[in-house]
Amino acid sequence: MTERPNGFWAQATADPDRTILIAPDGERWSARRLHAAANQLVHGLRAAGLRRGDVFAVVLPNGAEFITAYLAASQAGFYVVPVNHHLVGPEIAWIVADSGARVLIAHERFADAATVAADEAELPATHRYAVGTVDGFRPYAELLAGLSESPPDGRTHGWVMNYTSGTTGRPRGIRRPLTGRLPEEGHLGGLLGIFGIRPFDGHTHLVCSPLYHTAVLQFAGAALHIGHPLVLMDKWTPEEMLRLIEAHRCTHTHMVPTQFHRLLALPETVRAGYDVSSMRHAIHGAAPCPEHVKRSMIDWWGGCVEEYYAASEGGGAFATAEEWLRKPGTVGKAWPISELAVFDDDGNRLPPGELGTVYMKMSTGAFRYHKDEAKTRKNRIGDFFTVGDLGVLDEDGYLFLRDRKIDMIISGGVNIYPAEIESALLAHSAVADAAAFGIPHTDWGEEVKAVVEPADGHQPGDALAADILAHCARLLAGYKCPRSLEFIEVMPRDPNGKLYKRRLRAPYWEGHERAI
Numbered sequence: 001m002t003e004r005p006n007g008f009w010a011q012a013t014a015d016p017d018r019t020i021l022i023a024p025d026g027e028r029w030s031a032r033r034l035h036a037a038a039n040q041l042v043h044g045l046r047a048a049g050l051r052r053g054d055v056f057a058v059v060l061p062n063g064a065e066f067i068t069a070y071l072a073a074s075q076a077g078f079y080v081v082p083v084n085h086h087l088v089g090p091e092i093a094w095i096v097a098d099s100g101a102r103v104l105i106a107h108e109r110f111a112d113a114a115t116v117a118a119d120e121a122e123l124p125a126t127h128r129y130a131v132g133t134v135d136g137f138r139p140y141a142e143l144l145a146g147l148s149e150s151p152p153d154g155r156t157h158g159w160v161m162n163y164t165s166g167t168t169g170r171p172r173g174i175r176r177p178l179t180g181r182l183p184e185e186g187h188l189g190g191l192l193g194i195f196g197i198r199p200f201d202g203h204t205h206l207v208c209s210p211l212y213h214t215a216v217l218q219f220a221g222a223a224l225h226i227g228h229p230l231v232l233m234d235k236w237t238p239e240e241m242l243r244l245i246e247a248h249r250c251t252h253t254h255m256v257p258t259q260f261h262r263l264l265a266l267p268e269t270v271r272a273g274y275d276v277s278s279m280r281h282a283i284h285g286a287a288p289c290p291e292h293v294k295r296s297m298i299d300w301w302g303g304c305v306e307e308y309y310a311a312s313e314g315g316g317a318f319a320t321a322e323e324w325l326r327k328p329g330t331v332g333k334a335w336p337i338s339e340l341a342v343f344d345d346d347g348n349r350l351p352p353g354e355l356g357t358v359y360m361k362m363s364t365g366a367f368r369y370h371k372d373e374a375k376t377r378k379n380r381i382g383d384f385f386t387v388g389d390l391g392v393l394d395e396d397g398y399l400f401l402r403d404r405k406i407d408m409i410i411s412g413g414v415n416i417y418p419a420e421i422e423s424a425l426l427a428h429s430a431v432a433d434a435a436a437f438g439i440p441h442t443d444w445g446e447e448v449k450a451v452v453e454p455a456d457g458h459q460p461g462d463a464l465a466a467d468i469l470a471h472c473a474r475l476l477a478g479y480k481c482p483r484s485l486e487f488i489e490v491m492p493r494d495p496n497g498k499l500y501k502r503r504l505r506a507p508y509w510e511g512h513e514r515a516i
Contacts, residue, residue, distance in 0.1 A: 006184070006189065006199065006225065006226065007183065007184045007225050008020075008031070008034075008035070008071060008224050008225050009035065009071075009075065009151065009183065009184070010184065011031060011227055012031035012032060012034065012035035013035070015031060016030060016031050016032035016035070017030050017031070017032060018030065018031050018229075019031075019229055020034055020224065020229050020230070021034055021064060021067060021229065021230045021232065022229065022230070022231045022232065022248065023063055023064050023232055024061075024062060024063060024232050024233060024234035027064075029064055034064065034067065034068065034071070035071075035149075036149035037064070037068045037144065038068050038071035038072045038075065039072075039148065039149055039150060039151055039152060040143075040144040040147045040148070040149060041068055041069065041072040041143065041144060042072045042075065042076040042152045043147040043148055043152060044143035044144050044147055045072065045076070045078065045103060045143070046076070046152070047147070048102070048103055048126075048127055048143070049102060050076075050078060050102055050103065051077075052076070052077035052078070052154075052156060052178065053077060053078075053079070053178060054078055054079070054100075054102055055078065055079040055080075055081055055099045055100050055101045055102060055161065056069070056073070056078060056079075056080060056081070056101055056102060056103040056104070056105065057080070057081040057082075057083055057095065057096050057099060057101035057103070057104050057105070058080060058081070058082055058083065058104075058105045058106070059083045059085050059092060059104070059105070059106040059107065059110050059113070059114050059117075060082075060085070060105065060106070060107050060131065060211075061085065061107055061109060061210075061234050062207060062210060062211050062232045062233060062234050063107075063131075063232060063234070064232075065105070065107075065131050065140065066082070066211045067211075067220070067224070067230065067232075069105065070160065070211075070217060070220075070221055071224075073158040073159070073160065074157065074158045074159070074160075074183055074186065074221070075151070075152070075155050075156075075157075075158065075183040076152060076155065076156070076158055077154075077156040077157065077158045077178055077180075078158045079099070079158060079159055079160070079161040079175070080158070080159075080160055080161070081095060081096075081099045081101055081160075081161050081162075081163065081173065082160065082162065082211060082212040082217060083095055083096075083163075083212060084210070084212050084477070085107070085109075085110045085113075085210070085212065086477040086478060086479055087113065087477045088113055088116075088474075088475065088476065088477055089112065089113045089114075089115070089116025089117050089120065090116065090117075090120060090475065091171075091476070091477060092113055092114065092116070092117035093116065093117040093118075093119075093120035093121045094170065094171065095117075095163050095171055095173075096117055096118070096121040096123065097120070097121040097122075098171075098172075098173065098370065098371060099161060099163070099173050099370065101121075101123075102127060103123075103127045103128075103129065104117070104118055104121075104123055104127065104128050104129070105129045105130075105131070105140060105143075106118075106128070106129070106130055106131070106134060106137065107130070107131045107132060108130055108131065108132025108133050108134050109132070111130070111132075111134040111135075114128075114130075114134060114137070115134065115135065115136060115137075118136070118137075125137075125138075126138070129142070129143050155182060155183055156178070156180060156181070156182065156183065157178065157179055157180075157181050157182065157183045157185065157186040158178065158183075159175075159176050159178065160214075160217060160218075160221075161173045161174060161175050161176075161370065162174050162214045162217075162312050164214075164311075164312040164313070164415075170420075172369040172370060172371075172372050172375060173369065173370035173371075174312055174313055174367050174368075174369065174370075175367065175368055175369070175370045176366070176367045177366070189222045189223070189225040189226030190222070190337075191218055191219070191222040192219070192222045192223060192226060192252075194318060194335045194336060194337070195252075195281055195283055195306060195308070195318060196281070197223075197226075197252055197280075197281055198226070199226035199227050200226070200227040200228070202251070203223070203226075203227075203228040203251045203252060203280075204228060204229050204230075204231060204248055204249060204250045204251055204252075205219065205220060205223035205224075205228045205229070205230050205231070205250070205251070205252055205253065206231045206233070206241070206244060206245060206248070206250040206252070206253040207219075207220050207230055207231065207232045207233060207253070207254075208233045208236050208241050208244075208253055208254070208255065208259065209236065209254060209255070209256065209259075209413075213286075214312040215254055215285060215286065215310065216254055219253075219254045219283075223252070228251075228252075229248075231244055231248045231250055236259065238259070238262045238263045238265070238266050239266060239270060239274075241259075241263070242263070242266075242270075242271070242273075242274035242276060243274065245274065245275075245276050245278065245279060246274045246275045246276065246278075249278040250278060250279065251278055251279060251280045251281065252279070252280055252281035252282070252283065253279075253281075253282055253283070254283055254284075254285070255282055255283070255284045256284060256285070256286045256287055256412065256413025257284060257286075257287050257288070257289035257290070257293060257294075257413065257445065258287070258412040258413055258443065258444055258445060259284075259413075260284065260289065260293050260294070260296075260297050261293055261443060262443070263297075264293065264296050264297065264300075271300070276301060279301055279304045280304050281304055281306055282297070282301055282304045282305050282306065283306045283307070283308060284305070284306070284307055284308075285307065285308045285309065285310060286410070286413035286414075286415075287410040287412075287413045287445055288401070288410070288445075289307065291328055291329065294307075294324065298321050298324075298325070302321070303320070303321040303322060304321070305321050306318065306319065306320050306321060307319045307324060307331055307332060308331070308332060309331035309332060309399060309401070310360075311360070311387045313360075313367055313385060313387065314338065314360055314362040314367070314385070315335055315338050315360060315362070316334075316335050316338050316360065317331050317332035317333055317334055317335065317338075317340060317398075317399045318332040318333065318335055319331060319332030319333070319398070323398070327394070327396075327398050327400075329400055330394075330398040330399060330400055331399050331400070331401055332398065332399060333396075333397045333398055333399070334397065334399075337362060337363045338360055338361065338362050338363070339360070339361040339363075339384075340358065340359070340360055340393060340397070340399055341358075341359045341360075341361070341384055341393075342354065342355075342356040342357065342358055342359070342391060342392065342393050343356050343357055343359055343381055343384075343386075344356045344357075345357070347381050352392075352393050352394055352395045353392060353393075353394065353395070354392065355390060355391070355392050355402055356390065356391075356392075357386050357388065357389070357390060358386060358389045358390065358391040358399065358401070359381060359384035359385060359386045360384065360385060360386070361382075361383045361384045361385070366383075389401055390402045407419075407437065407501060408438075409436075409437065409438035409446050409447075409448055410438070410445055410446055411438070411441065411444045411445060411446050411447055411448070411479060412443075412444040412445065412479075413445075414479060416438075416448060416479065416480050418435070418436040418437055418501075420476070420480065421436035421448060421450065421472070421476065421480055421481075421482065422434045422435060422436050424471070424472050424475040424476050425450060425452060425468065425472065425482075427471070427475065428467075428468050428471045429455065430454055430455050430458040430464055430467070430468065431452050431453070431454070431455060431468065432453045432454060432455040432456070433452070433453035433491040433493075434450060434451065434452050434453070434491075435450070435451045435491065435499060435501055435504055436448055436449065436450050436451075436482060437449055437451075437501055437504060437505045438505075439505070439508040439509070440508060440509065440512045447483045447484075448480065448481065448482045448483055449482060449483070449484055449485075449486075449508065450468075450469075450472075450482035450484070450485040450486070451485070451486050451487070451488050451491070451504050452465075452468060452485060452486070452487055452488070453487070453488055453489070453490060453491045454487055460487035464487075465485045465486075465487070468485060469481065469482060469485055488504075492504065
């Protein structure tokens with residue numbers, strides 16, 4: 001090939017035998033095979049009745065089927081909804097129903113939750129497909145069987161519609177308008193250019209976190225479109241990550257600080273036993289990284305440790321290791337396709353050095369929250385939007401976060417919203433009032449703590465606490481469930497009903513870094 005085209009589909013046509021994906025089990029996928037599977041999936045979804053603008057949902061682990069779904073949606077004008085496979089059935093059902101998904105593709109590993117979700121969302125049996133065996137689901141292979149491997153007619157750009165929770169506790173889909181353009185005219189690999197990652201150039205991208213996360217799938221998709229093979233991990237472990245980096249000479253990946261912490265906890269002999277010199281960009285985000293952890297990673301991996309700040313809605317800021325060492329604590333300067341600003345509570349733009357709410361603006365297109373125009377309009381100033389973080393811009397345009405969304409819990413890089421947990425707690429007959437918040441956890445950064453005011457006639461104690469926690473486990477994904485629960489006689493609220501959550505949270509954070 002004298003010229004290497006942009007976009008997976010063109011590359012697969014030009015160099016079909018090139019290995020483009022290594023599955024978690026080590027199986028190698030050629031560009032030809034992945035291209036054919038994506039084309040067949042488009043034909044299969046169209047045969048199931050999907051048309052441009054329609055939605056399908058996937059509950060899948062990291063694997064070739066996930067990447068196939070992404071490629072199918074993005075060349076057929078569909079929306080694909082990646083569902084967090086740690087959610088329980090009713091939570092998945094809400095997303096499937098709210099998104100209007102007409103087809104659900106699930107892995108047998110998540111059979112129970114997927115079955116509950118499909119039943120509650122009233123999805124027809126003809127539109128349920130399973131990788132593996134799930135009662136009541138058709139085999140995924142039937143969705144592709146006998147269909148053409150050729151590109152579909154009427155190819156047009158589609159989107160991923162990620163779901164993100166809000167203060168109401170109900171997840172909302174982030175929906176971007178379809179452009180009607182060809183897939184090749186979409187914003188393909190440009191995201192990685194923000195971080196200085198160029199097409200081809202001997203790169204290999206390691207996917208070491210779940211693809212249902214917005215950034216993880218965006219990074220993987222962008223890498224694929226600029227000619228970088230993907231190495232997929234299913235279940236992350238620190239030593240396996242090091243092994244894969246060495247074995248495949250991986251050059252870039254997306255990480256969260258918890259993974260840094262776990263890597264640094266490995267014995268020195270284990271860490272020294274692997275060659276990670278191929279890494280050029282270990283880009284982290286999703287949660288604050290303690291300074292001592294980041295310095296230790298830079299000492300070990302060098303200048304490839306880079307940081308960004310963004311949201312599922314858009315971004316963002318970026319800081320190289322050199323910039324961070326020069327300005328410790330910064331999350332970086334605005335991306336070329338983004339603008340950062342800090343506003344006060346009256347909507348006035350603040351000068352450098354003054355604390356306020358951080359707002360962002362993207363030049364790549366607008367978004368709205370699916371079926372929630374009030375949320376779409378809220379927290380916007382003109383074309384700027386905010387996710388509620390507080391921060392300061394310095395004279396050079398570097399952003400320093402001073403607080404997070406005050407009540408949000410970030411555990412292992414995953415956002416957890418207390419309102420949803422509190423709603424589950426309050427559904428228990430013995431709970432009169434409840435609060436959930438994050439407390440320090442050495443490995444995960446934070447864990448969920450619950451405080452409950454018992455209803456009249458219910459005696460606080462270990463038995464009641466166990467019963468309430470079991471109740472939460474039936475309604476919430478495991479990572480959202482409180483790890484501990486305490487009782488309080490009267491919940492601290494003002495006369496208008498506002499909860500003084502800071503009073504509950506503050507004692508646990510004494511001597512820790514979290515701004516409370």
